Amino acid sequence: MTIPIDVETKHRIVVVLLWLAALVALAVLAFIIAVVLWNGLPAVTLSFLLESPRDMGRAGGIFPMVVSTVAVTLLAVIVAAPLGVGTAIYLTEYTSETALTRVIRFGAECLAGVPSIIFGLFGFIFFVIQLGMGWSVLSGGLTLAVMILPTVMRTAEEAIRAVPESFREASFSTGASRWQTVTQVVLPSALPGIVTGVILGVGRGVGETAAVIFTAGSSLHIPTSIFSPARTMAVHFYILAREGISMRHAYGTAAVLVILILAINTAANWLMLRFQAKQG
Amino acid sequence: MTREFSYSLEAGGRAAESVPSEPKLLVERLSVSYDGVAALRSVNLSIYPNEVLALTGPGGSGKTTLLRTINRLNDRIRSARVTEGRVLLDGEDVYGPDVDAYAIRQRMAMVFALPTPLPKSIFDNVAYGPRVAGIRKMARLREIVERALRDAILWDEVSSRLGDPAMTLSGGQQQRLCIARALAQQPEVLLLDEPCSGLDPISTLKIEDALRKLKEQYTIVLVSHNTQQAARVADRIAFLLMGELVEHGRADQVVTSPADTRTADYFQGRFG
Numbered sequence: 001m002t003i004p005i006d007v008e009t010k011h012r013i014v015v016v017l018l019w020l021a022a023l024v025a026l027a028v029l030a031f032i033i034a035v036v037l038w039n040g041l042p043a044v045t046l047s048f049l050l051e052s053p054r055d056m057g058r059a060g061g062i063f064p065m066v067v068s069t070v071a072v073t074l075l076a077v078i079v080a081a082p083l084g085v086g087t088a089i090y091l092t093e094y095t096s097e098t099a100l101t102r103v104i105r106f107g108a109e110c111l112a113g114v115p116s117i118i119f120g121l122f123g124f125i126f127f128v129i130q131l132g133m134g135w136s137v138l139s140g141g142l143t144l145a146v147m148i149l150p151t152v153m154r155t156a157e158e159a160i161r162a163v164p165e166s167f168r169e170a171s172f173s174t175g176a177s178r179w180q181t182v183t184q185v186v187l188p189s190a191l192p193g194i195v196t197g198v199i200l201g202v203g204r205g206v207g208e209t210a211a212v213i214f215t216a217g218s219s220l221h222i223p224t225s226i227f228s229p230a231r232t233m234a235v236h237f238y239i240l241a242r243e244g245i246s247m248r249h250a251y252g253t254a255a256v257l258v259i260l261i262l263a264i265n266t267a268a269n270w271l272m273l274r275f276q277a278k279q280g
Numbered sequence: 281m282t283r284e285f286s287y288s289l290e291a292g293g294r295a296a297e298s299v300p301s302e303p304k305l306l307v308e309r310l311s312v313s314y315d316g317v318a319a320l321r322s323v324n325l326s327i328y329p330n331e332v333l334a335l336t337g338p339g340g341s342g343k344t345t346l347l348r349t350i351n352r353l354n355d356r357i358r359s360a361r362v363t364e365g366r367v368l369l370d371g372e373d374v375y376g377p378d379v380d381a382y383a384i385r386q387r388m389a390m391v392f393a394l395p396t397p398l399p400k401s402i403f404d405n406v407a408y409g410p411r412v413a414g415i416r417k418m419a420r421l422r423e424i425v426e427r428a429l430r431d432a433i434l435w436d437e438v439s440s441r442l443g444d445p446a447m448t449l450s451g452g453q454q455q456r457l458c459i460a461r462a463l464a465q466q467p468e469v470l471l472l473d474e475p476c477s478g479l480d481p482i483s484t485l486k487i488e489d490a491l492r493k494l495k496e497q498y499t500i501v502l503v504s505h506n507t508q509q510a511a512r513v514a515d516r517i518a519f520l521l522m523g524e525l526v527e528h529g530r531a532d533q534v535v536t537s538p539a540d541t542r543t544a545d546y547f548q549g550r551f552g
Binding site: 096177 | 353356382387398
């Protein structure tokens with residue numbers, strides 16, 4: 001026996017269910033952010049942001065961690081963005097679909113699914129020990145670069161593929177070379193998608209703990225060069241909480257981290273809107 | 281403007297002409313196939329300086345393939361192969377071993393069936409070709425852009441908003457913008473692939489007016505399945521059917537007294 005329901009009622013039920021799903025997803029996000037900010041914001045003062053930690057982080061601030069986070073992530077993006085976008089350009093514009101391109105793509109997908117602790121272990125063995133870089137901004141940045149590379153590459157590839165073929169034909173028909181077509185037409189059109197991929201990578205990098213704790217180290221000092229050891233905010237938060245040093249400062253660090261990620265996303269969105277308005 | 285040809289009819293209905301000038305473009309026994317499927321079969325065609333030649337015929341007859349083979353744009357299509365014959369531009373084989381395909385495309389500009397403005401400003405669209413060719417001086421670019429827009433009969437409509445995105449133009453304006461972009465690359469030959477297929481009658485009229493003027497400076501090949509348009513604009517008409525060149529000759533002659541019954545049937549609207 002099925003209960004007879006008319007089409008209109010069915011439609012309403014579906015709409016309500018979908019609406020609930022969206023609401024739950026949003027509520028979870030809002031709840032997490034609210035908890036972090038609620039517990040963390042009281043600790044966040046100007047001196048918390050601008051001072052070095054004292055007594056292992058029980059007192060003082062997180063200035064070295066902010067600097068470390070920015071340094072490690074920036075290095076990762078500087079390395080991963082050109083490599084990822086370059087690979088994407090090669091795959092889409094310079095080669096046809098072959099066994100090799102499928103292997104590259106499959107490899108990238110596998111790499112994207114590897115847990116970050118594995119990257120941390122790899123970075124420790126390869127960059128820290130084998131290449132003798134030690135615990136440093138350089139080791140951490142390169143490890144993060146390897147980790148976010150597949151994301152950057154795949155999103156860039158999708159964005160480039162989405163550029164209409166007619167743009168390329170129009171460009172070629174004026175006598176433009178492949179490289180001119182890529183730089184003048186394809187990349188500007190694909191830029192929003194490419195930037196989205198890079199931002200996703202930055203988000204992953206900024207919040208990463210496992211991959212950097214083994215590679216950048218956990219020094220409490222401000223890194224003075226890319227060869228200095230560093231402690232990112234995520235690592236600092238982890239150590240403060242894990243070793244029960246100070247939950248108050250752990251939450252404070254987490255709040256700053258969340259605000260930083262929100263700020264990066266907002267800034268990227270704003271830049272994209274401006275760029276698109278200009279391009280039309 | 282009209283050039284006098286004397287025609288003698290050969291077997292198969294092809295018109296052989298004795299002409300006063302060297303052909304700008306000479307297509308010789310050209311055969312093209314996609315993945316082994318023939319799209320053009322041994323096509324012979326001469327195109328003379330400062331004429332409008334209309335390539336006409338029903339869909340799938342090979343008009344666009346012929347056009348894209350002439351300027352080597354079909355190099356981009358991996359399945360496309362020139363299996364036989366050659367294309368000569370000013371006597372030089374376009375597919376010769378030392379020939380730079382990019383230079384060939386620069387000399388033979390193309391306008392596509394649907395307007396293809398690039399996601400740039402109106403000015404940057406028209407300046408695209410010259411910039412690609414290495415022209416950097418702003419004064420020179422401005423000069424080229426204005427002239428191209430005037431020749432494409434678009435200048436008066438856009439001169440006050442050259443910085444606006446090209447996508448804000450109407451369909452007809454976008455197509456004239458594409459013609460201006462083609463002109464700005466300072467080509468010798470203009471290849472137009474159904475340039476009016478998506479446009480209203482007024483826009484079509486404007487483009488046809490532009491073409492009549494442009495042939496004073498360029499050699500024009502116009503693909504059109506529209507026989508009336510071919511008759512209105514072209515000096516000569518070539519009729520293609522299933523990859524074969526059935527007939528070509530002076531426009532009025534092909535329209536009023538075609539030599540081949542298939543041409544007659546097509547122009548009288550019995551098929552196509």
